[in-house]
Amino acid sequence: MRGAWHRVLHLWRASLGFRVVMVTMLLGILVLTAVGTYLYGSIAQGLVDSRQRIAAEDSLRDASDAQRAFDTTDQNDSTGALTQFATSLVKQYRRDAGNETRYVVLSRLANNNDGRVIMNAIESGTVGVRFIPDELRAEVAAQPDHQHLQVATIEEGSDTISAVIVGQRIDTGVAGDYGLYFIYPMHREREIISFVGQTFLIGGAALILLVGAIAFVVTRLVADPVRRAAIVAEKFAEGNLNERMRAKGEDDLARLGNSFNAMAASIQQQIAQLENLSRVQQRFVSDVSHELRTPLTTIRMAGDLIHDSRGDFEPTVARSAELLRGELDRFEELLADLLEISRFDAGAAVLDVEASDLCASVERAVDAHRTLAARKGTQLRVEAPAEPVIADMDSRRIERILRNLISNAIEHGEGKPVEVTVGANDTAVAVTVRDHGVGLRPGEAALVFTRFWRADPARARTTGGTGLGLAIALEDARLHAGRLEAWGARGEGSCFRLTLPRKADATITSSPLPLSPLAAEAARARSADGRGGDDGGAASRADDETVRLRRIVVERTP
Structure with a gap:
């Protein structure tokens, strides 16, 4: 029933x-x-x-x-x-x-x-x-x-x-x-x-069935074209841009079909134009990036020569040589990012996957930012399991993601501690990078991965970023069939979470770490409270089994 x-x-x-x-x-x-x-x-x-x-x-x-x-x-x-x-x-x-x-x-x-x-x-x-x-x-x-x-x-x-x-x-x-x-x-x-009662009952039932049949026929006459239009629209949305509705007659449904076909033709034309423009743009970026590498190499050689001889120059000229060296580094990094973006756009990016320890990649990424953290007065805190966290991944790309996230956290952390947490479960591994800086406004968490996007356009970059780091990081995560997500609140800081499947052909069902730091702190509080009794100990053990974390704090103090 x-x-x-x-x-x-x-x-x-x-x-x-x-x-x-x-x-x-x-x-x-x-x-x-x-x-x-x-x-x-x-x-x-x-x-x-x-x-x-x-x-x-x-x-x-x-x-x-x-x-x-x-x-x-x-x-x-x-x-x-x-x-x-x-x-x-x-x-x-x-x-x-x-x-x-x-x-x-x-x-x-x-x-x-x-x-x-x-x-x-x-x-x-x-x-x-x-x-x-x-x-x-x-x-x-x-x-x-x-x-x-x-x-x-x-x-x-x-x-x-x-x-x-x-x-x-x-x-x-x-x-x-x-x-x-x-x-x-x-x-x-x-x-x-x-x-009379029997006649009314039988006649009424027959009339109701007849009315229902008439309503069914009339509805089919109206709903079938609408249903066909919905099927065509779904196929069109899936990318079959040549799909069109059959329009016959001059009634309202025919006008609907003609209008839909005209709209579809216009959209198809505009998409074709945009695709052509995108190909031209990608080709332009790729060609310019490649063409600039040759003169950049020459300029780099001359700049290195001048930088090495800066001790023989006057102070102002020596300072100019140092600035030139820094800008050449940034320009070379920008060209590398543009070439990487062009490979993503062309679908030419490939993974070199092997079973690797995520904790080791995190440690290398943190070590690479010791000098920057010391200059900014930022304390780096790492929380990771004692045992290796093994996953199928391209270590070079994963470390590039981590470097982007950590440098971004240091730049926007306003000198406050940056927390890097590693977690794992049976099907996935994850890393979160948390800062306690200015945070994000509502809606900005979906924009941070946009190319060249900046939360505050008036704010100058202090770490030499190109504006493409998070966009490249997102593409690297997608290549791994992973997720890169952002959370932020004004005055509370921000948190970025990278989640990867343990196996290359696996699907992520859940992340081992919460995206919101507030949820993570609540879970830790429950775990801490649970150490006092039997019930709490069971809850703590269940939490440890889920996340498999044993806290190890590595503090980098400038």
Whole structure:
């Protein structure tokens, strides 16, 4: 039952046609129920009113005949003779012809105190005086000159049926006033009402199904072109730019198809232009980078010669030689980054993968920044497992990522400690680099990997960066099927997390380290609290099993 309900919910969410058909049928059921209830009630009331009118006319005529019979009979004071006459009269007015059945009852009125002879109630059949409502008998006694009518329920054997009961006073002479009651069971009316109800039910069900079928057909006429348009749009979004909609006629759907095709053609043309422009740009960057290497080599040789001889120059010239050497280094680094970017754009970048220790790469990257950290007054803290963290990776590219992250943290850390953390689980390894500097504004974490992007354009670079480091780092991570993510908060610093699969063909399901430092600090606090008791120790062991970290702090103090 639950599975069927889930399937219905899925169809409701996924199928426009199903929703339209169901809503149409539900509304149709509501409308038909309201209209059918009104019509059914009106027909039933009309049948009852008609039956009451016929019964009143019929009983009035027979009651008049009965009164004349009592007036003209040779009555005497004999109870037996009068009872025999009344019984024959009642049986005379009895009818037993199917739908025209009529029962007759003669019963003494409650206010009859003048009769010299008392007759018991006379009944023409099994339906007798006990089915005559007390209210009707009281009305006949209170208003003897009027005919009174009421609908009540009677029993015919095991069958219960509504009946019209008409009562009128009859003067029996020596026996005084009696009530003559005609009972008309409504067999025919019940059959008609039952037939009408069945007709309404069957006709309504057929009409609802017909309306549902019509709604389904109409919905298909509208939804099928929309569905085909969605399929074409999905293929177009996947890169099949030659996909087009079939547009026939001049209706709204045809205009939709023509508009979509025109839009697709325009987008295809613009994408082709952008691809061509991108190829030209990539070729230009690659060619310029290669062409500049030759004159740069010559300039480097001349610059090195001048730098080596700076002791023979005046102080200002010597300082210029040092500045020239620094700018040549930066220019050479920029050319190398541009060449690397051009290889990424051309899809020519390849990995030299081998099983390597990530901790060793982290240590080499940290050692490479000792001088820079000392100059900035920054303390480098490393937290890593004691055992090697082995993963399939290109050590050269991974160390380049780490150097970029660490130099970026030192530059923006404002002299505060920089924390490098290594973690691993069964399927992945990770490194986080955390600084406590100015941090990032909301939305900037997604922009830091953009080429030449700077959080503060007015701020000068102090570490000689080219503006391409994080972009290259992101591409290196992607080559490893890894992730490079950023977190930052204004005034709280920033954190970059590199996650790599342990095996080259594996997929990352989760990172061993949290990206948000606040979450990491909370986990450490829980782990520290857990050392005090058995439950806490279990939590600590579970945390250690997940992250597999044993804290080793290596501080580089300038």
